[in-house]
Amino acid sequence: MSVNQVSVFLENKPGTLNKLTEVLATNKINIRALSLAETSEFGIVRMLVNDVFEATTVLKENNFVATLTPVLAYAIADEAGDLNKLLQHFTEANVNIEYMYAFAGKTRAYMIFRVNDTKKAEAILKSKGLKSLTQEEIAAV
Amino acid sequence: MSRYFQEEIECMPFEKIKALQDELLPKQVRYVWDNVPYYRKKMEAHGVTPDDVKSTADLYKLPFMSKADLRDAYPYGLLAVPLKDCVRIQSTSGTTGKRVVAFYTQEDIDLWEDCTARAIVAAGGTADDVCQVSYGYGLFTGGPGLDGGSHKVGCLTIPTSSGNTERQIMFIMDLQATILCCTPSYAAYIGETLKEMGYKPEDIPLKAGIFGAEAWSEEMRRDIEKTLGIKAYDIYGLTEISGPGVSFECSEQRGMHINEDHFLAEIIDPKTGEVLPEGTQGELVFTALDKKAFPLIRYRTRDICTLTREKCSCGRTHIRMTKPKGRSDDMLKIRGVNVFPSQIETVLMNKGYAANYQIIVGRVNNTDTFEVKVEMTPDMFTDNVGEMQARRKVLEDGLRSMLGIKAKVTLVAPKTITRSEGKAVRVIDNRKI
Numbered sequence: 117m118s119v120n121q122v123s124v125f126l127e128n129k130p131g132t133l134n135k136l137t138e139v140l141a142t143n144k145i146n147i148r149a150l151s152l153a154e155t156s157e158f159g160i161v162r163m164l165v166n167d168v169f170e171a172t173t174v175l176k177e178n179n180f181v182a183t184l185t186p187v188l189a190y191a192i193a194d195e196a197g198d199l200n201k202l203l204q205h206f207t208e209a210n211v212n213i214e215y216m217y218a219f220a221g222k223t224r225a226y227m228i229f230r231v232n233d234t235k236k237a238e239a240i241l242k243s244k245g246l247k248s249l250t251q252e253e254i255a256a257v
Numbered sequence: 258m259s260r261y262f263q264e265e266i267e268c269m270p271f272e273k274i275k276a277l278q279d280e281l282l283p284k285q286v287r288y289v290w291d292n293v294p295y296y297r298k299k300m301e302a303h304g305v306t307p308d309d310v311k312s313t314a315d316l317y318k319l320p321f322m323s324k325a326d327l328r329d330a331y332p333y334g335l336l337a338v339p340l341k342d343c344v345r346i347q348s349t350s351g352t353t354g355k356r357v358v359a360f361y362t363q364e365d366i367d368l369w370e371d372c373t374a375r376a377i378v379a380a381g382g383t384a385d386d387v388c389q390v391s392y393g394y395g396l397f398t399g400g401p402g403l404d405g406g407s408h409k410v411g412c413l414t415i416p417t418s419s420g421n422t423e424r425q426i427m428f429i430m431d432l433q434a435t436i437l438c439c440t441p442s443y444a445a446y447i448g449e450t451l452k453e454m455g456y457k458p459e460d461i462p463l464k465a466g467i468f469g470a471e472a473w474s475e476e477m478r479r480d481i482e483k484t485l486g487i488k489a490y491d492i493y494g495l496t497e498i499s500g501p502g503v504s505f506e507c508s509e510q511r512g513m514h515i516n517e518d519h520f521l522a523e524i525i526d527p528k529t530g531e532v533l534p535e536g537t538q539g540e541l542v543f544t545a546l547d548k549k550a551f552p553l554i555r556y557r558t559r560d561i562c563t564l565t566r567e568k569c570s571c572g573r574t575h576i577r578m579t580k581p582k583g584r585s586d587d588m589l590k591i592r593g594v595n596v597f598p599s600q601i602e603t604v605l606m607n608k609g610y611a612a613n614y615q616i617i618v619g620r621v622n623n624t625d626t627f628e629v630k631v632e633m634t635p636d637m638f639t640d641n642v643g644e645m646q647a648r649r650k651v652l653e654d655g656l657r658s659m660l661g662i663k664a665k666v667t668l669v670a671p672k673t674i675t676r677s678e679g680k681a682v683r684v685i686d687n688r689k690i
Contacts, residue, residue: 121640123640125638125668125670127669127670127673132670153642155642157668158667160642162640180670180671181633181670182635183635183640185640214641230640
């Protein structure tokens with residue numbers, strides 16, 4: 117199962133990210149993972165949140181442009197070499213990664229991938245015994 | 258249901274219009290000579306007296322008026338009646354730093370409202386209509402002008418003024434407004450908001466819109482018509498001459514009919530002041546033929562357009578003007594090139610963006626900087642940085658091929674571009690020249 121990531125357009129100037137976090141804080145939305153892609157003119161915030169529907173609704177109400185992007189999330193052991201092992205599977209399956217980010221939990225580490233063909237990549241990796249996390253599993257981490 | 262508000266005047270044969278103007282002009286010139294010392298001095302300096310003006314053929318002999326005269330004569334210098342005969346002033350927004358204050362007698366208000374009533378009827382308005390006036394009320398001529406016309410037609414008038422978009426929408430939907438009068442940028446904004454709220458064009462009771470007071474493109478017209486499910490009509494005017502309704506579009510939408518029984522139009526070469534023949538593009542000049550309080554003669558509008566007297570199938574005989582390419586007040590000279598905001602709008606609409614933009618001009622090391630801020634829309638946003646930059650580049654390339662100079666496009670968050678009195682602030686010029 118792919119996970120819905122919330123992607124938000126931000127102007128590249130002081131205070132815009134804070135405005136975003138303020139909206140999320142006011143509405144008690146918890147960010148599970150976050151990454152920020154920037155260009156000289158604008159930024160795109162990518163994040164996993166506990167309540168995707170609520171997050172996109174309140175962002176829209178507050179004049180943010182946001183969209184949902186399917187990403188794949190995998191849990192790995194939080195120890196040296198485990199990401200390397202995971203990525204070897206990606207290479208063997210010929211899956212191209214557009215971008216990725218990661219966060220470490222109490223016992224495991226979580227890797228989030230945006231790939232060019234989410235469904236195909238997920239199926240191939242599943243056949244290799246790699247199960248991607250569901251929205252509920254990510255929210256529960 | 259009549260197609261005209263004042264059929265006898267609006268469809269008057271050309272010879273009769275000309276005869277009327279030939280009769281009114283000499284009288285008006287004498288009236289101004291007698292009552293406005295400022296203009297009399299100008300005429301004397303020009304070596305012309307009222308005796309030299311026997312018909313419209315002599316109009317060219319008279320000196321021009323411009324915004325500079327209005328500034329010099331501020332506030333009462335161009336007033337032709339005692340203040341006690343005036344019942345109203347209107348004023349421009351003064352966004353360019355040149356605030357105009359115009360005076361009106363009750364007759365002036367009446368003739369102005371006749372003009373806006375003609376525009377409303379030309380857009381299909383009748384006493385059965387519910388006309389929502391979402392132009393700003395107050396000093397701005399938009400609200401009072403259309404309000405007066407709407408009353409004359411007998412429409413149920415909803416004087417919402419501009420702003421508070423939710424309330425605008427509540428009245429449109431609850432009172433089933435059929436005609437909307439506002440600036441095109443505000444119409445687009447109301448349309449966007451209705452769309453966001455989930456209303457489809459067929460759910461919206463509006464059938465016509467009368468939009469003016471700022472430059473807008475054909476692309477923007479089509480966009481507004483689609484979103485609101487209406488026919489959108491252009492209206493033109495300026496506070497100096499009366500307000501909106503100096504000219505207006507009919508159902509043919511092939512130019513705007515100038516109310517020639519009140520306003521005499523000429524096209525001149527903006528450089529030499531020479532009168533140009535019909536059909537030639539140039540600067541529009543107006544003479545108010547029967548205004549009492551603030552009667553301007555040969556006032557240079559700075560608007561660039563073309564006039565035509567070609568027969569219009571709507572039946573109206575008054576001369577038509579093309580949509581001004583932009584007021585020269587709006588025209589920017591950037592790196593030596595003339596840039597009209599409407600050109601930028603055309604590019605944006607063609608590339609799928611909303612017409613929410615702002616032009617910022619500055620000067621660094623004696624070179625002009627030129628930035629166009631464009632509001633993001635959900636349709637244009639993608640999570641992919643490369644794709645976003647490619648889309649920005651498409652805009653930059655489009656602007657370059659339209660204008661011939663390079664503009665930097667900055668994508669900004671929605672609803673961040675300032676809107677004042679429903680009039681979008683399109684240009685910020687930070688150059689100190």
